[in-house]
Amino acid sequence: MNDMKMTAQAAGLFATYDVPDFFCELLNRRDIPPSGLQLVRDRLACFDPGELRRRAAAVEAQFYRLGITFTVYSDSEAIDRVLPFDVIPRVLTAAEWDHVERGVQQRVQAINLFLHDIYHDRHILRDGVVPEHLVLGNANYCQAMVGLDVPGGVYVHVNGTDLVRDRDGRFLVLEDNARTPSGASYVLENRQMMLRLMPDLATGLDIRPVDEYGPRLHRALAEVAPAGVANPQVVLLSPGIYNAAYFEHVFLAREMGIPLVEGRDLMVEDGRVYMRTVGGPRPVHSIYRRLNDDFLDPLVFNPDSLLGVPGLVDAYRRGNVTLANAIGTGVADDKAVYAYMPRIIRYYLDQDPILTNVETHICGEPEGLAYTLANLEHLVVKPVGESGGYGLLIGPHATQAQLDEFRALLRADPANYISQPVISLSVSPTLCPGGVEGRHVDLRPFAVTGRNTWVLPGGLSRVALRKGSLVVNSSQGGGAKDTWVLAS
Numbered sequence: 001m002n003d004m005k006m007t008a009q010a011a012g013l014f015a016t017y018d019v020p021d022f023f024c025e026l027l028n029r030r031d032i033p034p035s036g037l038q039l040v041r042d043r044l045a046c047f048d049p050g051e052l053r054r055r056a057a058a059v060e061a062q063f064y065r066l067g068i069t070f071t072v073y074s075d076s077e078a079i080d081r082v083l084p085f086d087v088i089p090r091v092l093t094a095a096e097w098d099h100v101e102r103g104v105q106q107r108v109q110a111i112n113l114f115l116h117d118i119y120h121d122r123h124i125l126r127d128g129v130v131p132e133h134l135v136l137g138n139a140n141y142c143q144a145m146v147g148l149d150v151p152g153g154v155y156v157h158v159n160g161t162d163l164v165r166d167r168d169g170r171f172l173v174l175e176d177n178a179r180t181p182s183g184a185s186y187v188l189e190n191r192q193m194m195l196r197l198m199p200d201l202a203t204g205l206d207i208r209p210v211d212e213y214g215p216r217l218h219r220a221l222a223e224v225a226p227a228g229v230a231n232p233q234v235v236l237l238s239p240g241i242y243n244a245a246y247f248e249h250v251f252l253a254r255e256m257g258i259p260l261v262e263g264r265d266l267m268v269e270d271g272r273v274y275m276r277t278v279g280g281p282r283p284v285h286s287i288y289r290r291l292n293d294d295f296l297d298p299l300v301f302n303p304d305s306l307l308g309v310p311g312l313v314d315a316y317r318r319g320n321v322t323l324a325n326a327i328g329t330g331v332a333d334d335k336a337v338y339a340y341m342p343r344i345i346r347y348y349l350d351q352d353p354i355l356t357n358v359e360t361h362i363c364g365e366p367e368g369l370a371y372t373l374a375n376l377e378h379l380v381v382k383p384v385g386e387s388g389g390y391g392l393l394i395g396p397h398a399t400q401a402q403l404d405e406f407r408a409l410l411r412a413d414p415a416n417y418i419s420q421p422v423i424s425l426s427v428s429p430t431l432c433p434g435g436v437e438g439r440h441v442d443l444r445p446f447a448v449t450g451r452n453t454w455v456l457p458g459g460l461s462r463v464a465l466r467k468g469s470l471v472v473n474s475s476q477g478g479g480a481k482d483t484w485v486l487a488s
Contacts, residue, residue: 012045012046012047012048013044013045013046013047013048013049013052013436014027014041014044014045014429014436016435017429017436017437017438019427019438021167021424022167022424022425022426022427022438022440023165023166023167023168023169023424023426023427024426024427024428024429024438025090025091025165025426025427025428025429025441026040026041026044026088026090026091026428026429027041027429029169033093034093034094034486034488036091036093036205036206036486036488037091037093037486039204039205040089040091040201040205040484043200043201044088044201044429049431049435049436052087052088052431052436053431055087055197055198056085056086056087056431058197059085059087059193059197060082060085062193062196062197063082063083063085063189063193064082066189067247068082068083068186068189068247083186083479083480084465084478084479084480085190085193085479085480085481086430086431086439086463086479086480086481087194087197087198087431088428088429088430088431088436088481089194089198089201089481089482089483089484090428090441090443090461090481090482090483090484091483091484091486092458092483092484092485092486093486094485094486094487094488096171097208097457097485097486099171099354099355100163100171100355100443100445100455101445101455101457102354103171103173103353103354103355104159104161104355104445104447104453104455105447105453105455106345106349106351106353106354106355107159107161107173107176107341107345107353107355108156108159108161108447108449108453109348109349109453110341110344110345110348110349111155111156111159111176111178111332111344112153112154112155112156112449113153113348113349114332114344114348115155115156115326115328115329115331115332116150116153116155117348118135118141118331119145119146119147119148119328120146120147122135124344124347124348127347129340129343129344129347130337130340130343130344134334134336134337134340134364135331135337138330138331138334138337139330140179140293140328140329140330140331140334141328141331142293142327142328144300144313144317144327144328145326145327145328148316148317149319150224150322150326151224151225151226151227151319151322152223152224152450152451154224154326154449154450155178155325155326155328155329155332156178156325156326156329156332156449157220157221157224157288157324157325157326157448157449157450158180158181158184158217158288158324158325158446158447158448158449159176159177159178159181159446159447159449160176160177160181160182160183160444160445160446160447160460161173161175161176161177161355161444161445161447162174162175162176162177162442162443162444163355163442163443163444163445164358164423164425164426164442164443165425165426166423166424166425166426167424169426170356171355171356171443172355172356172357172358172423173338173341173355173356173357173358174358174442175333175335175338176332176333176338176341177333177444178325178329178330178332178333179292179293179325179329179330179333180289180290180291180292180325181444181446182245182248182290183248183444183446183460184213184248184252184446184456184460185247185248185251185252185255186248186460186480187210187213187446187456187458187459187460187483188210188211188213188214188251188255189251190480190481190482191209191210191211191458191482193482194482202484205484205486206486206487206488207484207485207486207487208457208458208484208485208486208487209457210456210457210458213255213446213448213456214252214254214255214256214257215255215256216448216454216456217252217255217256217288217448218234218256218257218258219450220448220449220450220451220454221234221256221286221288221322221324221450222234222286222450223450223451224286224322224324224450225285225286225322226285226319226320226321226322229285232285232286233275233282233283233284233285233286234256234258234284234285234286234287234288235253235258235259235260235261235266235275235284235286235287235288236249236252236253236256236258236259236260236261236287236288236289236290237261237262237263237266237287237288237289237290237291237309238250238260238261238262238290238291239262239290239291239295239307240262240307243290245290248290249290252288256288258288259275261275262307263291263306263307263308263309266284266309266312267281267309268309268310268311268312268314268315269281271311271314271315271318271320272315272320272321273285273287273309273312273315273320273321284321285320285321285322286321286322286324287321287322287323287324288324289323289324289325291307291308293327293328293330295307295308296308296309296312296313296323296327297309297310297311297312297313297314298310299311299313299314300313301313313327334384335360335382335383335384335418336362336364336384336415336418338357338360338418339357339360339361339362339418341353341357342356342357358420358421358423359420359421360418360419360420361379361418361419361420362418363381363410363414363415363416363417363418363419364414364415364416364417368418368419369410369414371419372410372417372419373407373410373411375395375419376393376395376403376406376407376419377395377396377398377403378395378396378421378422379393379395379419379420379421379422380392380393380394380395380419380420380421380422380470381393381395381406381410381417381418381419382417382418382419382420383416383417384415384416384417384418393406394422394470394471395422396422422470423470425440425441425442425470426440426441427439427440427441428441428461428463428481430463430465430481432465432467437467439463439464439465439467440463440464440469440470440472441461441462441463441464441472441481442461442462442472443459443460443461443462443483444459444460444462445458445459446459446460457485458482458483458484458485459483460480460483461480461481461482461483462478462479462480462481463478463479463480463481464478465478465479
């Protein structure tokens with residue numbers, strides 16, 4: 001065991017635990033842990049693997065019974081799955097969370113200023129801070145948003161910032177999710193499940209709660225409703241039961257106490273949005289839409305879409321309804337634009353970024369492509385428009401044939417790729433078939449913005465369940481952990 005400060009009592013469950021090359025979220029943190037974190041270590045050490053497995057099985061059975069699932073479209077034999085859940089929590093200290101929270105708030109503020117600028121005067125493009133072609137030629141740049149003022153200047157009402165920690169324990173931003181980030185429901189459900197089935201681990205600890213997410217989100221969506229509406233009607237617009245995140249849509253609508261609707265439940269008359277009810281049409285003022293831009297309005301985007309609402313964009317442009325997140329926010333979470341986020345923060349806020357980006361090479365630029373081709377064996381290469389861990393290459397784990405294939409892809413379409421160094425991601429103790437072992441984790445804090453920005457304390461910790469894997473996405477076999485933020 002690396003951590004010399006580990007108490008003798010805490011050796012039990014972790015007697016064979018050894019991750020000498022990585023920063024561990026619970027054990028070898030290379031600092032003197034606060035008392036709360038030390039208490040978690042000592043309590044966990046009193047468990048034996050058999051007892052943890054019994055409780056893990058109970059958690060899985062509860063998730064099945066409650067229908068807490070997600071969809072993997074690529075697996076015809078197991079389309080609906082329970083998100084694997086590890087019963088050993090990840091614990092963040094108050095100081096660590098303060099750093100993350102301030103960094104996420106700074107980033108969201110800069111993203112909203114960037115989006116307003118590129119849809120209005122485009123100062124940042126004219127000043128050459130961000131290349132014009134990356135924005136105006138971006139597939140997610142939406143002409144319908146040009147010149148449109150959104151309430152409060154808020155484009156990104158819900159943001160998910162994916163963070164990792166390196167070998168030294170530094171938080172690094174891996175990417176931004178400024179369109180329809182998912183996963184907040186699992187944060188709340190995971191906490192409820194932990195407190196129900198592992199109460200002896202949490203008793204007496206000052207853990208910051210997560211159950212105010214629903215009311216906070218509802219309040220923010222009401223704050224950005226069109227001006228002059230005293231009691232705005234907020235709804236959640238879902239594509240329906242076949243969507244991968246449908247469970248989350250139902251869960252969040254319930255948490256906010258608002259109607260869950262599909263496109264067919266809404267209509268537009270005279271530039272205003274109404275919800276069909278048994279009592280007749282009811283005005284709608286703010287829509288938390290979990291529907292991609294292309295499907296929102298067949299009169300403006302995909303004419304074949306049956307999921308959206310004809311006339312919705314017209315109502316939006318007239319200022320009669322608010323869409324959260326705004327249309328066209330995908331420009332801000334493009335993986336190539338991400339590389340410029342430190343410069344975007346300095347440009348609008350005149351501040352240094354609190355959270356550092358992972359070093360990124362843009363293959364659409366000659367020097368970035370040359371560096372990537374010359375160092376492919378040591379880099380992670382990602383397509384700029386993909387998500388969910390699809391389409392990437394992890395150089396050190398790739399075969400020669402895969403490297404050759406990616407070199408050809410890079411030469412054929414360099415603008416579609418970025419590359420980054422392989423980060424030695426932090427690990428967290430995880431219950432595995434052979435006992436408790438270290439598995440790599442990331443963290444997605446969720447920021448909610450209305451009149452100001454609030455960050456859900458904790459966020460979603462995703463864990464790569466396969467030994468040595470760096471891919472934490474649920475669609476790629478990853479699981480989740482409860483994230484505890486200590487209040488002091």
